[in-house]
Amino acid sequence: MSTIAAIRQGRQGYLLSAPALALYISLLAIPLLLTLVLSFNVFDYSSGINGDAYTLGHYSSLLGDPYFYEIFLRTMWISALTTFLCVVIGVPEAYILSRMGAPWRSIFLILILTPLLISVVVRAFGWSLLLGADGLVNQTLQAFGGSPMKLLYTPFAVVIALVHVMLPFMIIPVWTSLQKLDPAAQQAAMSLGASHFTVMRQVVLPQIMPGVLSGTLIVFGLAASSFAIPGLLGGRRIKMVATLIYDQYLSELNWPMGAAIAVALLLLNLLIMLSWNRMIEGRYKKSLG
Amino acid sequence: MAFVQLEGLGKRYGEIDAVVATNLSVEKGEFVSLLGPSGCGKTTTLQMIAGFVEVSSGRIVLDGRDITHAKPASRGLGVVFQSYALFPHMTVKDNVAFGLRMRKVPTAELQQRVDRVLKLVRLNQHAERYPRELSGGQRQRVALARALVIEPPVLLLDEPLSNLDANLREEMQFEIRRIQREVGITTLMVTHDQSEALSISDRVVVMQAGRITQIDAPYTLYEHPRTEFISGFVGKANLLPGERDGAGVVQVNSGGELTLSLRPEKIDLRDKGQGRLQGHIVSRFFLGSQWLYGVSTPLGELSVVRRNDGSAPLNEGTAVGLDWDATLLRVLTVDEVPA
Numbered sequence: 001m002s003t004i005a006a007i008r009q010g011r012q013g014y015l016l017s018a019p020a021l022a023l024y025i026s027l028l029a030i031p032l033l034l035t036l037v038l039s040f041n042v043f044d045y046s047s048g049i050n051g052d053a054y055t056l057g058h059y060s061s062l063l064g065d066p067y068f069y070e071i072f073l074r075t076m077w078i079s080a081l082t083t084f085l086c087v088v089i090g091v092p093e094a095y096i097l098s099r100m101g102a103p104w105r106s107i108f109l110i111l112i113l114t115p116l117l118i119s120v121v122v123r124a125f126g127w128s129l130l131l132g133a134d135g136l137v138n139q140t141l142q143a144f145g146g147s148p149m150k151l152l153y154t155p156f157a158v159v160i161a162l163v164h165v166m167l168p169f170m171i172i173p174v175w176t177s178l179q180k181l182d183p184a185a186q187q188a189a190m191s192l193g194a195s196h197f198t199v200m201r202q203v204v205l206p207q208i209m210p211g212v213l214s215g216t217l218i219v220f221g222l223a224a225s226s227f228a229i230p231g232l233l234g235g236r237r238i239k240m241v242a243t244l245i246y247d248q249y250l251s252e253l254n255w256p257m258g259a260a261i262a263v264a265l266l267l268l269n270l271l272i273m274l275s276w277n278r279m280i281e282g283r284y285k286k287s288l289g
Numbered sequence: 290m291a292f293v294q295l296e297g298l299g300k301r302y303g304e305i306d307a308v309v310a311t312n313l314s315v316e317k318g319e320f321v322s323l324l325g326p327s328g329c330g331k332t333t334t335l336q337m338i339a340g341f342v343e344v345s346s347g348r349i350v351l352d353g354r355d356i357t358h359a360k361p362a363s364r365g366l367g368v369v370f371q372s373y374a375l376f377p378h379m380t381v382k383d384n385v386a387f388g389l390r391m392r393k394v395p396t397a398e399l400q401q402r403v404d405r406v407l408k409l410v411r412l413n414q415h416a417e418r419y420p421r422e423l424s425g426g427q428r429q430r431v432a433l434a435r436a437l438v439i440e441p442p443v444l445l446l447d448e449p450l451s452n453l454d455a456n457l458r459e460e461m462q463f464e465i466r467r468i469q470r471e472v473g474i475t476t477l478m479v480t481h482d483q484s485e486a487l488s489i490s491d492r493v494v495v496m497q498a499g500r501i502t503q504i505d506a507p508y509t510l511y512e513h514p515r516t517e518f519i520s521g522f523v524g525k526a527n528l529l530p531g532e533r534d535g536a537g538v539v540q541v542n543s544g545g546e547l548t549l550s551l552r553p554e555k556i557d558l559r560d561k562g563q564g565r566l567q568g569h570i571v572s573r574f575f576l577g578s579q580w581l582y583g584v585s586t587p588l589g590e591l592s593v594v595r596r597n598d599g600s601a602p603l604n605e606g607t608a609v610g611l612d613w614d615a616t617l618l619r620v621l622t623v624d625e626v627p628a
Contacts (some may be wrong), residue, residue, distance in 0.1 A: 182374055184370040184371075184372050184374035185374040185375065185376055185377075187339075187341050187361070187368070187370070187374065188368060188370060188374040188375075188376075188435070189365070189376070189387065190340075190341075190360075190361040190362050190431075191341075191361050191362070191364070191366060191368040191388050191390055191436075192341060192362075192387050192388035192435070192439060192440070193341070193362045193363075193388055193391035193392055194362060194387075194391050195362065198391070202387075204374055206378045207376075207377065207378055234426070284378070
């Protein structure tokens with residue numbers, strides 16, 4: 001304890017964390033700062049980026065164009081829906097996992113984590129094989145006499161693939177907070193007359209809220225800035241913010257505009273996540289410490 | 290018929306018998322302890338009564354109602370767990386009120402009953418606190434209050450004091466007994482601590498390898514242990530060989546085939562040459578209110594406890610004579626259960 005206090009007060013602490021700080025500054029703070037500066041630079045299609053002139057033009061066109069609104073709005077609802085589905089699927093899954101016996105629990109845990117070992121691009125192509133115009137799903141539909149449906153390049157395809165990718169990020173924090181639960185508390189609740197449902201709702205759920213909260217933050221943040229899945233499964237029409245930034249940088253070659261959109265996405269993400277965190281934590285902080 | 294009746298109750302886990310055909314009757318208002326070493330089946334027995342463990346064979350009858358296969362929620366028993374099992378996200382008051390809310394007790398009555406039970410366990414000052422803000426003993430009392438407030442027919446205590454430190458444990462023993470007497474509730478307590486079982490129970494049930502080996506009042510159990518195992522598990526005991534003389538009275542005899550038990554505090558220390566047995570002191574431990582001597586004799590090393598009456602204790606190496614009242618010797622039967 002006293003050693004830690006001494007480190008906190010002296011310069012030694014800064015010295016010890018210098019390598020990590022250097023890494024953060026050079027890999028995160030400086031690029032972010034450069035992006036921020038870039039977003040204020042003047043851009044002209046004939047002469048390119050003018051590094052000496054500054055303008056608010058990119059931000060004002062971002063705020064003034066309904067085209068951008070639509071894409072930002074779509075990104076937000078797709079991310080929110082993905083997060084919601086991850087909670088609905090992931091929380092019960094984590095609970096079932098925590099109640100499993102010795103060999104099965106580790107087997108299923110690894111099974112849940114294996115998708116993380118496969119590249120997102122490969123998984124996205126997997127989904128496009130399944131959902132394509134003559135993919136497995138439509139073939140099955142036709143075999144039973146149905147007419148084929150347009151599944152690929154729809155928000156549906158993006159959401160389903162995002163849920164698939166993000167699920168482990170929901171299950172792991174929830175599973176961790178489930179580990180801290182005293183199983184006897186559930187037995188106690190049952191002996192006091194609670195049904196299984198009441199035990200879940202009043203005893204288990206409130207205690208794992210911190211895990212659910214971190215899960216939702218991770219999933220929402222990753223979904224809102226996801227690039228490969230909307231790019232491959234949303235196609236040209238279902239654009240999300242990350243694919244829009246990509247277009248600005250590489251098709252339009254308008255780097256300052258791309259930077260302005262990236263900064264806007266970052267700010268929006270921060271705003272949503274911080275207020276969400278405040279709202280949930282405020283409700284549970286007092287009781288869970 | 291007794292208030293709580295276990296009839297041939299048994300539990301098998303695969304190939305292993307955790308509890309074998311157990312019969313036990315508990316009268317209304319009685320405080321009964323299940324005592325035994327870990328793995329003897331005492332906790333499994335309690336969990337079967339609470340309904341957390343499926344019964345393999347036999348019946349559990351509560352006040353004339355067969356509850357063998359009833360759900361835990363419908364049994365209405367009060368259970369206190371070793372880990373307290375409080376709801377960490379609820380205040381003391383909400384923890385205690387949980388069972389009443391499940392029973393849809395009207396708010397005014399709920400308030401009144403929670404207040405009353407918190408007063409009973411002396412926690413009315415802490416009603417608005419969270420469990421993590423309480424000490425171990427206070428948490429234990431919340432758990433007790435939570436179990437008592439639903440006015441259950443039977444209170445089940447699973448090792449309620451084993452997570453407390455020694456001083457607090459003794460205090461809580463008397464506290465539990467006081468509360469149990471005040472409420473007059475039928476209580477079954479599981480413990481591996483013999484002093485706990487002896488000090489607060491009306492009757493003690495000794496369990497060993499899934500079977501009950503003796504049921505008696507604490508004093509009778511201590512003075513008349515049936516087997517070698519019980520004499521060593523409940524208190525300390527010196528085991529001596531012996532036989533019955535012509536008049537049928539038990540005497541210590543190195544060639545005898547009986548096993549006799551003699552409690553350390555029943556042995557008197559005399560001067561060298563006097564008494565029934567000669568030896569010398571090889572060890573001495575100070576226990577505060579008493580001295581514990583190890584005395585080496587031709588019959589092996591014996592433990593002798595002497596009250597600390599303020600006089601100088603005997604030194605190691607002192608030659609002494611040992612004496613006792615022959616009526617205090619107890620004949621033990623050989624353990625029928627492998628320990």
